[in-house]
Amino acid sequence: MMKRLTATKRLKSTWINFEPFSSLLRILLGLSIYSFGVYLTIYANIGLAPWDCLAVGISRHAPLNYGSAMVAISLTAVILQLLLRERIGFATLFDTLLTGNIVQFLCDLSPYPENHSVWLGIAFMLFGFLFIALGMYVYMSAEMGCGPKDGLLITIGKRLPKIPIGVVEILLFAFVTLIGWLLGGAVGIGTLISIFGAGAVMHLFYMLIHFEPRELKHKSIAETLRGR
Numbered sequence: 001m002m003k004r005l006t007a008t009k010r011l012k013s014t015w016i017n018f019e020p021f022s023s024l025l026r027i028l029l030g031l032s033i034y035s036f037g038v039y040l041t042i043y044a045n046i047g048l049a050p051w052d053c054l055a056v057g058i059s060r061h062a063p064l065n066y067g068s069a070m071v072a073i074s075l076t077a078v079i080l081q082l083l084l085r086e087r088i089g090f091a092t093l094f095d096t097l098l099t100g101n102i103v104q105f106l107c108d109l110s111p112y113p114e115n116h117s118v119w120l121g122i123a124f125m126l127f128g129f130l131f132i133a134l135g136m137y138v139y140m141s142a143e144m145g146c147g148p149k150d151g152l153l154i155t156i157g158k159r160l161p162k163i164p165i166g167v168v169e170i171l172l173f174a175f176v177t178l179i180g181w182l183l184g185g186a187v188g189i190g191t192l193i194s195i196f197g198a199g200a201v202m203h204l205f206y207m208l209i210h211f212e213p214r215e216l217k218h219k220s221i222a223e224t225l226r227g228r
Contacts, residue, residue, distance in 0.1 A: 023142040023224075027091045030139025031147070034095075035102035037131030042107060044128065045114055046121035047188020050176040050195060051149055055100070057183025066107070070100025077148035086155050087220040089145020096148050118189070125190050129201040136202070137211055145218050157214050165214060166203030170195055 041049045048056060055069040064072065074096040078088060115121050136150055146154050157168045173195040181187045206212065 023144055024090060026142045027094055027139045027144060030135045030137070030142070031091075031095055031099055032102065032135070033138060034132055034135025034147070035099050035106065037128045037133075037135055038099070038103045039106040039110075040124050040128030040131060041190070041194065042103070043110065043112070043115060044121035044124035044190055045116070046118055046125065047190030047192070047194075048180070048186050049125075049128075049191065049198070050173040050180065053180030053185035053187060053191060054176050054183070055180075055185075057180040057185035060184040065104060067100040067104030070103070071096065074100065074148035077152045081148070081151050081155055084155055086151060087145060087218050087223075088151075089143075089218050089220055090224060091139050091142060091218075092145040092148055092151055093221065095139075095146075095150075099147065121190060122193065125193055126197065126201065129194075129198045130205065132198065133202040133205045136213070137206070137209070140213055140216060141211075143216050143218050144224055145220070146213075150213075154213055161214070164203055165206075165212075166199035169199035169202065173198065 038049070038052070042052060051070070051073065052066070055066050055073060058064065058069040058072065059066060062069070062072075078092060078096055081092075082088065115124065136147070140146055140150070145151065153165070153169055153172055156172060157163070157165045160168055177185075177187065177191055177195060
Protein backbone atom coordinates (compact mmCIF):
# COMPACT_ATOMS: atom_id res chain seq x y z
CA MET A 1 0.00 0.00 0.00
CA MET A 2 2.80 2.41 0.92
CA LYS A 3 4.64 1.57 -2.30
CA ARG A 4 1.50 2.35 -4.32
CA LEU A 5 1.07 5.73 -2.58
CA THR A 6 4.73 6.55 -3.11
CA ALA A 7 4.48 5.67 -6.80
CA THR A 8 1.32 7.75 -7.16
CA LYS A 9 2.95 10.73 -5.43
CA ARG A 10 6.00 10.39 -7.68
CA LEU A 11 3.75 10.27 -10.76
CA LYS A 12 1.86 13.39 -9.71
CA SER A 13 5.11 15.26 -9.14
CA THR A 14 6.07 14.68 -12.77
CA TRP A 15 2.84 16.11 -14.16
CA ILE A 16 3.25 19.27 -16.20
CA ASN A 17 1.47 22.39 -14.95
CA PHE A 18 -0.33 23.64 -18.05
CA GLU A 19 -1.79 26.72 -16.35
CA PRO A 20 1.05 29.07 -17.45
CA PHE A 21 0.67 27.83 -21.04
CA SER A 22 -3.08 28.49 -21.05
CA SER A 23 -2.41 31.96 -19.64
CA LEU A 24 0.12 32.65 -22.39
CA LEU A 25 -2.42 31.57 -25.00
CA ARG A 26 -4.96 33.91 -23.41
CA ILE A 27 -2.44 36.74 -23.63
CA LEU A 28 -1.77 36.05 -27.31
CA LEU A 29 -5.51 35.89 -28.02
CA GLY A 30 -6.13 39.13 -26.15
CA LEU A 31 -3.30 40.92 -27.94
CA SER A 32 -4.60 39.71 -31.30
CA ILE A 33 -8.08 41.08 -30.50
CA TYR A 34 -6.53 44.30 -29.25
CA SER A 35 -4.41 44.67 -32.40
CA PHE A 36 -7.44 44.12 -34.61
CA GLY A 37 -9.22 46.89 -32.71
CA VAL A 38 -6.30 49.25 -33.31
CA TYR A 39 -6.33 48.30 -36.99
CA LEU A 40 -10.03 49.21 -37.22
CA THR A 41 -9.37 52.66 -35.77
CA ILE A 42 -6.66 53.22 -38.40
CA TYR A 43 -8.81 51.84 -41.24
CA ALA A 44 -11.56 54.28 -40.20
CA ASN A 45 -9.43 56.96 -41.87
CA ILE A 46 -10.98 59.89 -40.02
CA GLY A 47 -7.98 60.84 -37.90
CA LEU A 48 -5.46 58.84 -35.94
CA ALA A 49 -6.04 57.62 -32.40
CA PRO A 50 -3.63 59.13 -29.83
CA TRP A 51 -0.98 56.39 -29.65
CA ASP A 52 -1.12 55.94 -33.42
CA CYS A 53 -0.77 59.69 -33.87
CA LEU A 54 2.34 59.61 -31.70
CA ALA A 55 3.78 56.61 -33.58
CA VAL A 56 3.24 58.27 -36.96
CA GLY A 57 4.69 61.51 -35.63
CA ILE A 58 7.82 59.69 -34.48
CA SER A 59 8.10 57.90 -37.84
CA ARG A 60 8.26 61.31 -39.56
CA HIS A 61 11.46 62.13 -37.69
CA ALA A 62 13.14 58.71 -37.50
CA PRO A 63 13.85 55.85 -39.95
CA LEU A 64 10.98 53.80 -38.50
CA ASN A 65 7.63 52.60 -39.81
CA TYR A 66 4.50 52.59 -37.68
CA GLY A 67 5.21 49.17 -36.16
CA SER A 68 8.79 49.98 -35.18
CA ALA A 69 7.78 53.36 -33.75
CA MET A 70 5.11 51.65 -31.64
CA VAL A 71 7.71 49.20 -30.31
CA ALA A 72 9.87 52.18 -29.31
CA ILE A 73 6.88 53.80 -27.55
CA SER A 74 6.13 50.54 -25.74
CA LEU A 75 9.73 50.20 -24.56
CA THR A 76 9.58 53.74 -23.19
CA ALA A 77 6.34 52.92 -21.35
CA VAL A 78 7.98 49.81 -19.85
CA ILE A 79 10.92 51.87 -18.59
CA LEU A 80 8.53 54.35 -16.95
CA GLN A 81 6.69 51.51 -15.21
CA LEU A 82 9.96 50.03 -13.96
CA LEU A 83 10.94 53.43 -12.58
CA LEU A 84 7.59 53.50 -10.77
CA ARG A 85 8.29 49.97 -9.43
CA GLU A 86 5.44 48.28 -11.28
CA ARG A 87 5.59 44.57 -12.06
CA ILE A 88 6.46 43.62 -15.62
CA GLY A 89 4.91 40.36 -16.77
CA PHE A 90 4.84 38.24 -19.90
CA ALA A 91 1.87 40.22 -21.23
CA THR A 92 3.97 43.38 -21.04
CA LEU A 93 6.82 41.74 -22.91
CA PHE A 94 4.59 40.23 -25.60
CA ASP A 95 2.68 43.46 -26.14
CA THR A 96 5.92 45.41 -26.46
CA LEU A 97 7.26 43.12 -29.17
CA LEU A 98 4.11 42.02 -30.99
CA THR A 99 1.23 44.50 -30.97
CA GLY A 100 2.75 47.24 -33.15
CA ASN A 101 4.04 44.67 -35.64
CA ILE A 102 0.67 42.85 -35.77
CA VAL A 103 -1.11 46.13 -36.52
CA GLN A 104 1.49 46.94 -39.20
CA PHE A 105 0.96 43.47 -40.69
CA LEU A 106 -2.83 43.92 -40.77
CA CYS A 107 -2.49 47.32 -42.42
CA ASP A 108 -0.10 45.94 -45.06
CA LEU A 109 -2.26 42.85 -45.64
CA SER A 110 -5.64 44.63 -45.76
CA PRO A 111 -7.38 43.99 -49.12
CA TYR A 112 -10.07 46.62 -48.51
CA PRO A 113 -10.10 49.98 -50.30
CA GLU A 114 -9.45 53.11 -48.30
CA ASN A 115 -12.50 54.31 -46.42
CA HIS A 116 -13.80 57.77 -47.39
CA SER A 117 -17.08 57.80 -45.48
CA VAL A 118 -17.06 59.81 -42.26
CA TRP A 119 -20.06 57.97 -40.79
CA LEU A 120 -18.68 54.58 -41.72
CA GLY A 121 -15.36 55.67 -40.29
CA ILE A 122 -17.01 56.59 -37.00
CA ALA A 123 -18.66 53.16 -36.89
CA PHE A 124 -15.32 51.43 -37.56
CA MET A 125 -13.67 53.49 -34.84
CA LEU A 126 -16.34 52.67 -32.24
CA PHE A 127 -16.10 48.97 -33.05
CA GLY A 128 -12.34 49.33 -32.79
CA PHE A 129 -12.69 50.74 -29.27
CA LEU A 130 -14.86 47.79 -28.30
CA PHE A 131 -12.34 45.27 -29.62
CA ILE A 132 -9.53 47.12 -27.83
CA ALA A 133 -11.42 47.00 -24.53
CA LEU A 134 -12.25 43.33 -25.07
CA GLY A 135 -8.65 42.50 -25.92
CA MET A 136 -7.44 44.29 -22.79
CA TYR A 137 -9.92 42.34 -20.68
CA VAL A 138 -8.86 38.98 -22.17
CA TYR A 139 -5.13 39.37 -21.69
CA MET A 140 -5.18 41.38 -18.46
CA SER A 141 -7.43 38.76 -16.82
CA ALA A 142 -4.50 36.35 -17.13
CA GLU A 143 -2.86 38.52 -14.45
CA MET A 144 0.56 38.26 -16.06
CA GLY A 145 1.09 41.97 -16.52
CA CYS A 146 -0.50 44.73 -18.56
CA GLY A 147 0.58 45.83 -21.99
CA PRO A 148 3.08 48.71 -21.84
CA LYS A 149 0.60 51.48 -22.72
CA ASP A 150 -2.25 49.90 -20.75
CA GLY A 151 0.14 49.26 -17.87
CA LEU A 152 1.08 52.93 -17.89
CA LEU A 153 -2.63 53.76 -17.75
CA ILE A 154 -3.20 51.43 -14.80
CA THR A 155 -0.06 52.74 -13.08
CA ILE A 156 -1.37 56.29 -13.28
CA GLY A 157 -4.85 55.08 -12.32
CA LYS A 158 -3.52 53.49 -9.12
CA ARG A 159 -2.13 56.84 -8.10
CA LEU A 160 -5.46 58.52 -8.82
CA PRO A 161 -7.86 56.02 -7.18
CA LYS A 162 -10.77 58.44 -6.89
CA ILE A 163 -10.86 59.13 -10.62
CA PRO A 164 -12.60 56.54 -12.88
CA ILE A 165 -10.16 54.64 -15.06
CA GLY A 166 -11.94 55.88 -18.19
CA VAL A 167 -11.34 59.50 -17.18
CA VAL A 168 -7.68 58.73 -16.51
CA GLU A 169 -7.42 57.33 -20.01
CA ILE A 170 -9.00 60.46 -21.50
CA LEU A 171 -6.39 62.64 -19.79
CA LEU A 172 -3.55 60.38 -20.90
CA PHE A 173 -4.86 60.32 -24.47
CA ALA A 174 -5.06 64.10 -24.57
CA PHE A 175 -1.39 64.40 -23.54
CA VAL A 176 -0.22 61.74 -26.01
CA THR A 177 -2.19 63.39 -28.83
CA LEU A 178 -0.61 66.76 -28.14
CA ILE A 179 2.90 65.31 -28.41
CA GLY A 180 1.97 63.36 -31.56
CA TRP A 181 0.46 66.46 -33.18
CA LEU A 182 3.56 68.53 -32.40
CA LEU A 183 5.64 65.83 -34.11
CA GLY A 184 3.45 65.95 -37.22
CA GLY A 185 0.97 63.16 -36.59
CA ALA A 186 -2.39 63.48 -38.31
CA VAL A 187 -5.20 64.78 -36.12
CA GLY A 188 -8.87 64.75 -37.13
CA ILE A 189 -12.36 64.07 -35.92
CA GLY A 190 -11.38 60.48 -35.24
CA THR A 191 -8.69 61.71 -32.85
CA LEU A 192 -11.25 63.65 -30.83
CA ILE A 193 -13.57 60.65 -30.83
CA SER A 194 -10.67 58.49 -29.63
CA ILE A 195 -9.76 60.82 -26.77
CA PHE A 196 -13.28 60.87 -25.38
CA GLY A 197 -14.91 57.81 -26.94
CA ALA A 198 -12.31 55.11 -26.20
CA GLY A 199 -12.30 55.83 -22.48
CA ALA A 200 -16.10 56.00 -22.39
CA VAL A 201 -16.52 52.70 -24.27
CA MET A 202 -13.97 50.99 -22.03
CA HIS A 203 -15.59 52.36 -18.87
CA LEU A 204 -19.09 51.25 -19.95
CA PHE A 205 -17.91 47.83 -21.15
CA TYR A 206 -16.00 47.10 -17.95
CA MET A 207 -18.90 48.35 -15.87
CA LEU A 208 -21.26 45.95 -17.67
CA ILE A 209 -19.00 42.94 -17.12
CA HIS A 210 -18.00 44.08 -13.60
CA PHE A 211 -14.29 44.23 -14.41
CA GLU A 212 -11.96 46.56 -12.51
CA PRO A 213 -8.40 46.31 -13.90
CA ARG A 214 -6.92 48.16 -10.92
CA GLU A 215 -7.87 45.25 -8.65
CA LEU A 216 -5.88 42.63 -10.55
CA LYS A 217 -2.82 41.08 -8.93
CA HIS A 218 -0.34 40.72 -11.76
CA LYS A 219 2.57 38.31 -11.62
CA SER A 220 5.99 39.38 -12.75
CA ILE A 221 7.98 37.31 -15.24
CA ALA A 222 10.12 35.93 -12.39
CA GLU A 223 7.06 34.96 -10.32
CA THR A 224 5.48 33.20 -13.30
CA LEU A 225 8.63 31.21 -13.98
CA ARG A 226 8.81 30.22 -10.32
CA GLY A 227 5.19 29.05 -10.45
CA ARG A 228 3.94 31.45 -7.80
